[in-house]
Amino acid sequence: MKAISGFPTKQELRDHKRREIVRCASEKFGTEGYENVPLDAIAAELGVTKAALYNYVSSKNDLLMQCYEVGMDRLIASVEQAMDTPSDTAAERLRIALETYVVTMTRKDMQYLWNDIRPLLAPGDKRSVQTSRDKIDSLFRAMLQDGIDDGSLRADLDPKLASLVILGAVNWVGIWFRASGSKKPQEIARAVVSDAMRGYLA
Amino acid sequence: MKAISGFPTKQELRDHKRREIVRCASEKFGTEGYENVPLDAIAAELGVTKAALYNYVSSKNDLLMQCYEVGMDRLIASVEQAMDTPSDTAAERLRIALETYVVTMTRKDMQYLWNDIRPLLAPGDKRSVQTSRDKIDSLFRAMLQDGIDDGSLRADLDPKLASLVILGAVNWVGIWFRASGSKKPQEIARAVVSDAMRGYLA
DNA sequence: AAAGTTTGGTAACCGACGGTAACCAAAGTG
DNA sequence: CACTTTGGTTACCGTCGGTTACCAAACTTT
Numbered sequence: 001m002k003a004i005s006g007f008p009t010k011q012e013l014r015d016h017k018r019r020e021i022v023r024c025a026s027e028k029f030g031t032e033g034y035e036n037v038p039l040d041a042i043a044a045e046l047g048v049t050k051a052a053l054y055n056y057v058s059s060k061n062d063l064l065m066q067c068y069e070v071g072m073d074r075l076i077a078s079v080e081q082a083m084d085t086p087s088d089t090a091a092e093r094l095r096i097a098l099e100t101y102v103v104t105m106t107r108k109d110m111q112y113l114w115n116d117i118r119p120l121l122a123p124g125d126k127r128s129v130q131t132s133r134d135k136i137d138s139l140f141r142a143m144l145q146d147g148i149d150d151g152s153l154r155a156d157l158d159p160k161l162a163s164l165v166i167l168g169a170v171n172w173v174g175i176w177f178r179a180s181g182s183k184k185p186q187e188i189a190r191a192v193v194s195d196a197m198r199g200y201l202a
Numbered sequence: 203m204k205a206i207s208g209f210p211t212k213q214e215l216r217d218h219k220r221r222e223i224v225r226c227a228s229e230k231f232g233t234e235g236y237e238n239v240p241l242d243a244i245a246a247e248l249g250v251t252k253a254a255l256y257n258y259v260s261s262k263n264d265l266l267m268q269c270y271e272v273g274m275d276r277l278i279a280s281v282e283q284a285m286d287t288p289s290d291t292a293a294e295r296l297r298i299a300l301e302t303y304v305v306t307m308t309r310k311d312m313q314y315l316w317n318d319i320r321p322l323l324a325p326g327d328k329r330s331v332q333t334s335r336d337k338i339d340s341l342f343r344a345m346l347q348d349g350i351d352d353g354s355l356r357a358d359l360d361p362k363l364a365s366l367v368i369l370g371a372v373n374w375v376g377i378w379f380r381a382s383g384s385k386k387p388q389e390i391a392r393a394v395v396s397d398a399m400r401g402y403l404a
Numbered sequence: 405a406a407a408g409t410t411t412g413g414t415a416a417c418c419g420a421c422g423g424t425a426a427c428c429a430a431a432g433t434g
Numbered sequence: 435c436a437c438t439t440t441g442g443t444t445a446c447c448g449t450c451g452g453t454t455a456c457c458a459a460a461c462t463t464t
Contacts, residue, residue, distance in 0.1 A: 040420095241452090253453080257412060257413075261451080
């Protein structure tokens with residue numbers, strides 16, 4: 001199987017189609033809600049029949065999981081990028097990463113990440129969901145530990161507990177936020193993150 | 203229509219049956235998940251047919267809403283009771299109320315309150331959901347204001363924002379908590395509330 | 405007490421939707 | 435040029451939320 005430039009391999013074509021399905025589903029789930037989007041609607045928008053989708057996903061739930069993974073990867077990437085921003089203290093990097101996290105979570109096609117997923121988890125899906133979540137958690141715990149080490153955060157904080165509390169506060173924004181409000185995501189992020197971090201600053 | 207003791211009126215009987223349906227549904231939704239509980243299952247457990255339920259609820263969604271209201275009322279009642287606990291400062295009352303809130307939220311039949319509800323809201327349902335949520339919010343904002351007034355909380359905190367941040371942190375526990383863990387709800391509550399409040403103490 | 409009327413239930417059914425089976429056309433392969 | 439593989443279609447099934455027609459018991463009226 002050669003990979004001549006401009007002539008995608010069969011595998012690439014197949015993968016591209018699968019991603020198209022996930023992208024389309026992601027958009028519809030985000031705006032209309034998982035429950036309200038029949039597979040027929042997704043198939044119709046892609047110009048195929050429902051049964052064709054089953055060449056690429058094993059179930060509607062599996063499709064949701066793939067959407068979830070894409071969204072989580074985007075979230076993780078945005079946080080990692082924010083972590084690389086040069087700044088004086090670890091606390092400052094944490095602040096930037098958290099604000100980025102909040103802004104990303106308020107995207108229309110990200111809202112279902114925390115909303116729709118949980119009740120629909122099949123036992124087998126829980127592992128992959130947990131993996132993404134643990135990744136996020138470990139990123140923030142690492143930043144918290146850095147903050148303890150460089151003295152910009154309280155020495156007596158428990159990174160595990162603090163990560164739970166802070167992520168709770170910011171995730172809650174993603175659940176409560178609706179684009180109709182007057183405040184811009186960036187303003188909300190700054191205010192919430194500032195309050196959520198205050199108790200941990202040295 | 204007389205109300206002779208021991209002889210419940212028709213209205214009382216009807217109401218009692220409706221509450222039985224809600225109680226049964228609440229339990230099943232909480233343990234098995236809304237999506238996984240067919241109305242037939244609820245009806246069977248009550249010894250009737252599915253169609254009989256429609257004498258008391260207008261739809262499965264309506265049934266979920268009634269479960270939600272019962273749960274929220276219980277939550278509100280537990281917080282109000284905690285607020286009445288005599289204590290030296292408003293901050294202390296707030297701490298007690300928050301811990302009670304967390305413990306109540308970790309009840310098995312309360313977990314679906316934040317998990318299953320949101321994606322399933324019909325436009326008409328949103329108002330009643332919002333009412334309960336606003337009630338909770340106003341209780342905590344009042345306590346925060348009391349704390350500012352009696353000097354036990356920082357004078358420069360914004361009650362609206364602080365209530366959002368703190369409730370986010372504690373609600374997140376309800377989402378993340380699973381009874382399988384080793385820690386008792388009361389311990390978790392104490393730790394989380396302590397961290398979440400730290401930034402607001404005077 | 406007999407004749408309506410209301411109440412609360414059942415059985416049977418409908419439509420939507422997730423998922424599957426049988427089949428088929430076109431592209432790839434020896 | 436047979437032959438397999440791939441990716442799609444049509445037609446169908448089972449489940450489940452919701453509705454309709456009907457019925458029995460209780461309550462009301464005269």
